[in-house]
Amino acid sequence: MLGQTLGHYRVLEQIGAGGMGVVYRAHDERLDRDVALKVLPPGILTDEAARKRFRKEALTLSKLNHPNVETVHDFDNQDGVDFLVMELIPGVTLDQKPVSGAMPEKDVLRLGQQLAEGLAAAHEQGVVHRDLKPGNLRVTPDGRLKILDFGLAKLLQPVTHADVTQSVSETQSVTGTLPYMAPEQLRGEAADARSDIWAAGAVLYEMATGRRPFDAKVSTALAGDIQHTPPPSPRQLKLELSPKLEDIILKCLEKDPDNRYQSARELAVDLRRLAAPAATAVVAVGVASKKRWKSFVAASAAVLLVLIATVSIANLGGVRDRLLGKTAAPQIKSIAVLPLANLSGDPEQEYFADGMTEALITDLAQISALRVISRTSVMEYKGAKKPLPEIARELNVDAVVEGSVQRSGGRVRISAQLIEARSDRHLWARSYERQLSDVLTLQDELARSIADEIRVKLTPQEQTRLATARPVNPDAHEAYLLGRFHLEKGDPAGLEKALAYFQQAVQKDAQYAPAYTGLADYYAILPFYTRSSPSEVFPKAQAAALRALEMDSNLAEAHASLAYTLAYYDWDWAGAEREFQRALALSPNYSAAHERYSRLLGMLGRLDEARAQMQRVQELEPLSLSPAGNLAMLAYFAGQNDVAIVQLQKLLEMDPKSPTGYWGLGLAYEQKAQYEQAIAAFEKAQSLAPGSLNIKASLGHAYAVQGNVGKAEKIIAELKDQSKQKYVSSYQLALVFAGLGQKKDALDWLERAYNERSTPVAYARMDPRLASLRSDARFQDLLRRMNFPP
Secondary structure, eight states, X not given: OTTOEETTEEEEEEEEEETTEEEEEEEETTTTEEEEEEEOOTXXXXXXXXXXXXXXXXXXXXXXXXXXXXXXXXXXXXXXXXXXXXXXXXXXXXXXXXXXXXXXXXXXXXXXXXXXXXXXXXXXXXXXXXXXXXXXXXEOTTSOEEEOSTTHHHHTHHHHOOOTTSOHHHHHHHTOOGGGOOHHHHTTOOOXXXXXXXXXXXXXXXXXXXXXXXXXXXXXXXXXXXXXXXXXXXXXXXXXXXHHHHHHHHHHTOSSGGGSOSSHHHHHHHHHHHHSOOOOOOXXXXXXXXXXXXXXXXXXXXXXXXXXXXHHHHOGGGHHHHHTTOOOOOOOOEEEEOOOEXXXXXXXXXXXXXXXXXXXXXXXXXXXXXXXXXXXXXXXXXXXXXXXXXXXXXXXXXXXXXXXXXXXXXXXXXXEEEEETTTTEEEEEEEEEEEGGGHHHHHHHHHHHHHHHTTOOOOHHHHHHTTOOXXXXXXXXXXXXXXXXHHTTOSHHHHHHHHHHHHHHHHHOTTOXXXXXXXHHHHHHHHHHXXXXXXXHHHHHHHHHHHHHHHXXXXXXXXXXXXXXXXXXXXXXXXXXXXXXXXXXXXXTOHXXXXXXXXXXXXXXXXXXXHHHHHHHHHHOTTOSXXXXXXXXXXXXXXXXXXXXXXXXXXXXXXXXXXXXXXXXXXXXXXXXXXXXXXXXXHHHHHHSTTOHHHHHHHHXXXXXXXOHHHHHHHHHHHHHHHTTSOOOHHHHHHHHHHHTOHHXXXXXXXXXXXXXXXXXXXXXXXXXXXXXXXXXXXHHHHHHTTOXX
């Protein structure tokens, strides 16, 4: 629409979008003024008869001439596009105001009085709003409140009708109706002026206390509370609130419309009276009494001044802030970004919402002073209906971010809110809208806003990184997000799609560094998920990581991907450690880098350092079972098999179908010479992951050390036979031969593993199953050639 002319209005820029249409700033060429031009949703006016009805209603709206109501100038249609022309109002809506918590009572009374007067003027013209909410109340720079979109909820009811089966976040973001709907509206009854008074009460409550009167997170529960449950007393939430204002708010929120204010004019009168200075009582007082009173006041004032001066300097215990009416900022040192809701209405767009969630986590993870829960754990709550305080307790965080993503054409809109976990208090809420090409800037801006709100200290380097996002090719970014989405699945079909999308991203924008990190990660995991040869895929992974770093040397993911290939393929331990440390310096909360770094340290025998890294992973991924399994393996490397068994049993209590858990138990039992338990654990693991050659070889080694030579040799034959079809790591065959005590064959197969650059050979130094080979000169020479430190 930009640059086009509708009627005599030239479209200049988009300034908003929602269920009632897209809003543009336009220039009225006839009257030489800027206006707000709202393009109605396509198909809402299905024929000329509907258009005539709308024009009649728009004429009624145009007669609303009040300083607190947005003025409607015109309604027209051109080339199938229906549009309203309205007054262009500067400022921000109440849901965008850059303040958190409750407003001062004087501001509530001032804005509330204007709201009531605007409603009264409209109601006297027979117009009911039906969709009153903070997002429809704009405050101009000079402090005047304007009511927006008056009467459009009725005219556009097919678009804005609230479905109470939607989640609160969905309903709020799409229509904003449900949290502010009167009980009679939820019962399907006709709305009248008193329904608007209910909504005004809900807005006053939110302004006065900093929270909604009803804030259940499940929409059906929210609708039930609105109809049947009294709201919490506003003065319980804000003690300094005057009893009279509480009475006014609660009268607006009476369940029975007959018990509410019967007109907005009555509400305006009560608010005006409360805002007026109290009448001065005239009392006859003797001269002596006056003198004593003046002395008392003077002395009290002097003491108070000294007290204020003292606490203003020291702010002891936050006393200064409380005396000055300031609320101390909550101490937020840990945060979780819950999966952003997909508001596109298209399930195929889930990848986009998931990608935006991960991007916000990635940006916040760069802040060293903040602990940010990883994507792995927060995605457990996708679609969950748990109360936010409960989620925060499970994740052990001080605050959570929740919100939504809506993509429409070439634009994307993110709405997010920050909630303090302990009090379930909304600290901040904001919406951002950008062109898709500016999506990285949008993500960085959102992360900076959250950091500013919780007053977390950013280093100069972190400030720079969060302020230097370059424009991105929207098609390349979309392909990258789709690639990540399918890569997370880990199945063969997902891997194939991931590769295609990453390649497509590179084709769309050869300078888009994240696309190359996607390729690097794809190639690097192939030896674990498929039968790909390391010598075939790791060079490709390394080349992609290096290409990413050429374009963006500050990309933490690229450093971690490069480190992974240096460790598992080049056995460049020092180089790998340097790259892991660089990745973590750039993104201190990058859990995957901590986990991979821990594995590197484990390969080198630096087990205490490895445990510290894995414990950090546990903090960042409190719901993930992977850290428990890895800590058990570190105990296994250290010969602490009983510790490993206890940890693995706990893991299996949480996930009884974990093949990794049973495999680890088998390893620990074998080292304790409890061969029957070990074999039973390996067999259980094999039943859960029948295609795993790692588990098959481990079972073969257990048979061998138990003395069951026939079964061990059968597994050797099976591995050799499979190697004729697809790649099989020679390390697996070396394990079984080592169990049989056939050292020469074991060392021969280890040499083959070395030549193959087999992935598990990186663990040769620490693997207890190879203990019988360690004194052999050939084994020591192999470790030397793999660059292991002495």
